[in-house]
Amino acid sequence: MISKAALVAAAASLLLAHPGQAQSLYGKNSAVVQISGMDYDRVIAKSNYTSIVEFYAPWCGHCKNLKPAYESAAKSLAGIAKVAAVNCDDEMNKPFCGQMGVQGFPTLKIVRPSKKAGKPIVEDYQGQRAAKAIVEAVKAKIPNTVKKVTDQTLDEWLNEKNETAKAILFSDKGLISATLKALAIDFGGLVSVAQIRNKETAATKMFGIEKVPTLILLPGGTQEPIFHQGEMKKEAMVEFLSQVAPPNPDCPPPKAKKSKSKKDDKATPKSPKASSSKVSSSEKPVKSTTPEVKDDTIPVPAEEPRPTIPVLSERSELEASCLNDNAKTCVIAMLPKDETSEAATTALASLASIHKKHRASHIFPFFGVSAANPLASPLISNLKLGGENEVHLIATNAKRGWWKKYSGQSFDAVQVEAWVDAIRMGEGKKEKLPDSVITTGEAPKPKKEEPVEQQPIQIEIEEIIEETPDESLATEPKTEEPVEDRPVQITPEHSEL
Numbered sequence: 001m002i003s004k005a006a007l008v009a010a011a012a013s014l015l016l017a018h019p020g021q022a023q024s025l026y027g028k029n030s031a032v033v034q035i036s037g038m039d040y041d042r043v044i045a046k047s048n049y050t051s052i053v054e055f056y057a058p059w060c061g062h063c064k065n066l067k068p069a070y071e072s073a074a075k076s077l078a079g080i081a082k083v084a085a086v087n088c089d090d091e092m093n094k095p096f097c098g099q100m101g102v103q104g105f106p107t108l109k110i111v112r113p114s115k116k117a118g119k120p121i122v123e124d125y126q127g128q129r130a131a132k133a134i135v136e137a138v139k140a141k142i143p144n145t146v147k148k149v150t151d152q153t154l155d156e157w158l159n160e161k162n163e164t165a166k167a168i169l170f171s172d173k174g175l176i177s178a179t180l181k182a183l184a185i186d187f188g189g190l191v192s193v194a195q196i197r198n199k200e201t202a203a204t205k206m207f208g209i210e211k212v213p214t215l216i217l218l219p220g221g222t223q224e225p226i227f228h229q230g231e232m233k234k235e236a237m238v239e240f241l242s243q244v245a246p247p248n249p250d251c252p253p254p255k256a257k258k259s260k261s262k263k264d265d266k267a268t269p270k271s272p273k274a275s276s277s278k279v280s281s282s283e284k285p286v287k288s289t290t291p292e293v294k295d296d297t298i299p300v301p302a303e304e305p306r307p308t309i310p311v312l313s314e315r316s317e318l319e320a321s322c323l324n325d326n327a328k329t330c331v332i333a334m335l336p337k338d339e340t341s342e343a344a345t346t347a348l349a350s351l352a353s354i355h356k357k358h359r360a361s362h363i364f365p366f367f368g369v370s371a372a373n374p375l376a377s378p379l380i381s382n383l384k385l386g387g388e389n390e391v392h393l394i395a396t397n398a399k400r401g402w403w404k405k406y407s408g409q410s411f412d413a414v415q416v417e418a419w420v421d422a423i424r425m426g427e428g429k430k431e432k433l434p435d436s437v438i439t440t441g442e443a444p445k446p447k448k449e450e451p452v453e454q455q456p457i458q459i460e461i462e463e464i465i466e467e468t469p470d471e472s473l474a475t476e477p478k479t480e481e482p483v484e485d486r487p488v489q490i491t492p493e494h495s496e497l
Contacts (some may be wrong), residue, residue, distance in 0.1 A: 104417040312368070313373050
């Protein structure tokens with residue numbers, strides 16, 4: 001019999017072997033499907049259904065706040081659309097998350113089928129982080145193949161391909177529900193699905209409809225209509241229509257490749273013997289060992305210049321931008337003497353990409369501060385940041401008298417952006433900025449003018465942060481959870497029919 005200690009040791013070794021899985025937000029019993037980058041193509045990209053995929057990191061506070069709403073949305077969309085999540089903190093998934101353009105957490109993307117199998121349309125979800133908003137956005141992206149008919153068009157629809165099976169739903173609603181759209185996808189090419197309102201009196205009388213919703217299966221030809229007697233829920237309706245044919249597989253198998261036509265066979269080049277040119281017996285053809293260079297190579301487009309942020313080397317520049325008593329929030333990278341070090345270049349590149357990404361929303365300015373700046377050493381000393389040969393990333397607000405240090409383990413863009421987002425939302429503990437580093441009165445203007453795209457621009461949310469009481473500088477501010485992040489009770493889907 002295996003001892004308890006042995007079981008604990010085995011479990012610990014599994015956790016160490018699979019750190020990404022151990023830190024996943026969504027467990028096995030969750031309505032959210034936890035997938036990896038390797039699963040995406042098979043589970044999402046080739047699916048007949050619309051999906052929403054969350055790209056997250058387990059340490060991300062916004063991801064944890066989203067979890068209840070995302071779980072609730074997954075339950076409401078069960079059987080209608082797929083709700084999945086990818087842990088981008090897992091080393092195995094990092095390349096895939098980069099390929100999907102993930103630059104912050106959480107990132108939500110809606111994936112819907114296109115006319116080309118396996119080539120879905122991917123869109124960023126920009127709506128509210130609430131269950132109801134997520135559900136409505138996904139439902140709106142579900143392809144609709146349901147035919148809306150009336151008394152005038154019913155006969156035409158019934159006579160079209162009369163031998164094939166059809167299903168018609170009598171409803172008191174004009175809109176087609178997401179459940180019926182998903183049902184039509186299940187039986188696409190097998191059962192033609194239509195919807196008609198109960199106010200169409202001729203059709204209602206023809207089929208003897210007494211209540212709505214009522215689903216009727218027309219097997220085809222002269223066979224009698226079959227009325228659905230079960231619940232108006234997805235599973236029950238799928239079982240009902242399966243009388244004529246099983247539903248389509250979730251991910252259809254790839255189509256077989258067409259064989260080459262006879263014309264292609266004729267177009268094959270002739271053998272050397274049939275060539276009109278003659279080769280003497282003494283001149284034997286020699287196979288070249290040099291690889292053939294093709295002339296049809298695709299030209300590589302010129303690489304766009306990488307975004308940059310200003311590096312301040314003058315005292316007046318730093319004072320005018322961030323360290324006077326009228327200066328609002330700045331993000332500053334204190335650079336070491338070796339500005340070409342890996343840490344320095346990574347930090348600057350991450351800040352530049354984040355600034356460019358959020359430039360349209362007028363984010364606060366980002367700067368690098370050279371070690372040669374006369375204020376660099378005193379600032380590092382007064383804030384007790386540590387060694388001058390290291391990169392220190394901080395945020396300052398001299399007007400409100402606070403500062404905040406980045407404590408991440410690396411300067412990659414994803415983690416830095418999460419820290420910047422927390423600053424924008426006024427989250428996290430702030431330290432008091434020493435009066436000795438703040439210049440009073442109007443600071444001198446910097447000697448050189450900054451490029452237009454890097455000019456410090458104040459945003460509206462900055463004004464919200466400005467109203468934070470001074471007493472909160474040394475304590476953890478209490479942030480009220482946004483209304484849209486709270487789980488919302490969604491009416492069961494079958495009520496839409």
